[in-house]
Amino acid sequence: xxxxxxxxKNVAQAQSMLGAYSMAASSxxxxxxxxxxxxxxxxxxxxxxxxxxxxxxLEKNNPMYQQQQQAPQ
Numbered sequence: 001x002x003x004x005x006x007x008x009k010n011v012a013q014a015q016s017m018l019g020a021y022s023m024a025a026s027s028x029x030x031x032x033x034x035x036x037x038x039x040x041x042x043x044x045x046x047x048x049x050x051x052x053x054x055x056x057x058l059e060k061n062n063p064m065y066q067q068q069q070q071a072p073q
Contacts, residue, residue, distance in 0.1 A: 007051055007058070008055065017044050024037040
């Protein structure tokens, strides 16, 4: 398993949590809980953005990934 594969899995998991927090925020009537879930969703969005930035960096700068992209299929 490569680092890129691990990061892709982390992105998917973080996006799942982002969705869960967003759903929880929209489904609760408790304003304190709503605010908490919204803040958690914002934090998780930052995680997703950071992971995607790292993945993009690796895809642009990792020779092993570039070789995989150029390999005939």
